[in-house]
Amino acid sequence: MSGGKAFDEIYGSDAAGAREEFAALARWIEETPATELERRQHAAEAAFRQLGITFAVYGEEESAERIIPFDIVPRIFSAGEWARLQEGLEQRVLAINAFLDDIYGERRILADGIIPPELIFGNPQFRTEVSGARPPHGIYAHICGIDMVRTGPDQFFVLEDNARTPSGVSYMLENREAMIRLCPELFDTYEVEPVDSYPDMLRETLRSVAPRGSGHEPVCVLLTPGHFNSAFYEHSFLADNLGIELVEAADLEVDDDFVWMRTIEGRVRVDVIYRRIDDDFIDPLVFRPDSVLGVPGLMAAYLAGNVALANAPGTGVADDKAIYSYMPEIVRYYSGGEPKLPNVETWRCREGQALQYTLDNLESLVVKLVDGSGGYGMLVGPTASKAEIERFREALAAEPHRYIAQPTLALSTVPTLTAKGVAPRHVDFRPFCLTGTNGVTIVPGGLTRVALREGSLVVNSSQGGGTKDSLILAGAKRRQRQSQSQSGQQQDQSIDRSLLQQEGGMSVAIGLGQAQGGQIQKLGDTIQSQSLAGPAHDSSDER
């Protein structure tokens, strides 16, 4: 369905055999019996289930949590491929941060006519609440998960910039641990860059953006919506591995425009909040008044410069699909150079010619809602029914500005264990890029998502996608550094060591855990009326 034959990342485009650097992996795939691969895969999945790495699928009848399928055959990048990706990613996230600083500040990019102003001012993701305010150190998107696809040996494209609260990094870490345990021979064959330094990198990034002058070691916490959230496992996993407190809204309070964490030994001032709650819910006084997940006054503390929020509120304007199509211009504008990582060609249906092209080629295009996510509200032309195409045709004609269209890419494939043995399946890739005052750090790895159904291009976990480990081969320098081989055993030990270091290096964070007894209720707003007082509605039951 993807037109021509897709590029396979191990075997290349022709049937001549595996690409040179990956020949050993190809041999491993061919020589390990399918039953053995299956056994290991089941062992990995059993371990994930035991750990509780689950997610809830939205819109599913029984909202039973389930694990994201794990595929035992890893994906692999050469050191050279990774070096090029890394350069491009760094350029991209620097541009994203520069764009956000500009758009909430001087708005030079609008004055210079690079982006149509209505795309910013009419965009609900442009948050008036933070306009004119600069976060500590001017950094907005501390953690970006840049979704990429590949169509050939050197053809990488950015599909989506996730600059709000990207998730999935726990899969990167857990998948690697499982692979080292279950397939240690692969790590004997290849020198693989470790990913277990991610928690250290993230902690350093968070500490680096603490507001100046707090006079103590920065206190960082992870704010979660709670255990009902589909990504709760990741929240608790990351808090554990960073050695920081996992808190819910009720554990925090704002006083005098400072944020405090309540602990049994008194309150502790918080400098940095790694929040995994959407903008809309972080402060009921400023954003959604019915939110029980947020901390009243948090935005005042943020606007006063007394706390850093990672990511900052308002970053959604940078990863919006309508803005996405301008990313090449944005990168050029702030970096002064050509984008090292191109976008997927995108037609903005708000523009007349693009709309016409889209309507004329619906059968071959992917059409996306500008404000949709998770694979919902999307038309994949080549696999869509006539009725679906007609439905989109009408929707496009009615509200063209809400859509973009892209070509159906022949996404690269990676050998994947299926019911009928190992077969190619389409993949994408989400590396995690960290930005702090210490610069951009990118862990050599990422989340590879795989569309498990034959021919399918939809990798979203909510649409039946799975994950793979993503191996980055060490460059020559690194190979010298770690001359002794990495056995699974040694790798496990190094993980333990890094955990110990984290505990030693932690500053405050005293046990807290359970939410405090007090309930929060909203004060009735004052009703405005011209003569008689309206009833002041206590909206406490909305909360």
Next chain:
Amino acid sequence: MRLLIHHRTGYRFSEPQKRLVQLLRVTPLSCYGQNVADWQIDVDCDARLKSGRDGFGNEATMLYVDGPIEAIDVTVRGEVLTENRAGMVAGAIEPLPPQLYLRPSALTRPDEPITDFATTIAATQDSALSTLHALMGALHERIAFDPSSAEIGRGAGQAFAEERGVCQDHAHAMIAAARVLGHPARYVSGHIWRPDAPDEDQPATHAWAEVWLADYGWIAFDPANDHCPDDGYVRVAIGLDYRDAAPLSGARIGGGAERLTVAVRVERLDGPAPQR
């Protein structure tokens, strides 16, 4: 005019609260025709106040109170010198461009009846300015003042359909209709001097709309009174709708119920009442 404003908000709680956090937008800023001579916020208990600016340029004050607390009174008072500029607004802090105020918001999302209403009226007028005046008059006629309908979270469409509401509903409907016609429009929360009842306490603050026209800039319209704000009006806070400009929003920790009382007194300190 020289206006003395006294705006008191009181809360009584059925059980003691552990903590209160409130966001107040109660402090007017000076602009042409509005000179804030004196202004202060008093709280009748031990409270911490912190002031800052929000994205719309409003003065936003955070109020933090530790419990146990059973009642709180927040009193805002001050003196403002005003001039009649016939609704023309200028000299205000404008951190955001007019274009932003084309964006629909939760309480001002236009529905089909409002869209029809706005386009029908526009078709009978020969200029944008006269259209806006006609909209103000028609909304004043259509939406009957009815304080029993006052309710937070009531959108423009609902008040328009039910044909009753309070000043914030008039303002929301005016904003929705103006945006339908492509004019940036925003919500204003403020105070009004009532020459017909100068000594009476008003039980709430007032609200109206401002609409931007390229040839004039921002122009204020008060559809609740079918009148373009003059020197009897004091502009306090703006936003896309009520939620951005609400005088008070807050959260409390402690449970139980609350009773709210509001009293606003606007007195004229100089001269006789002008013709209105």
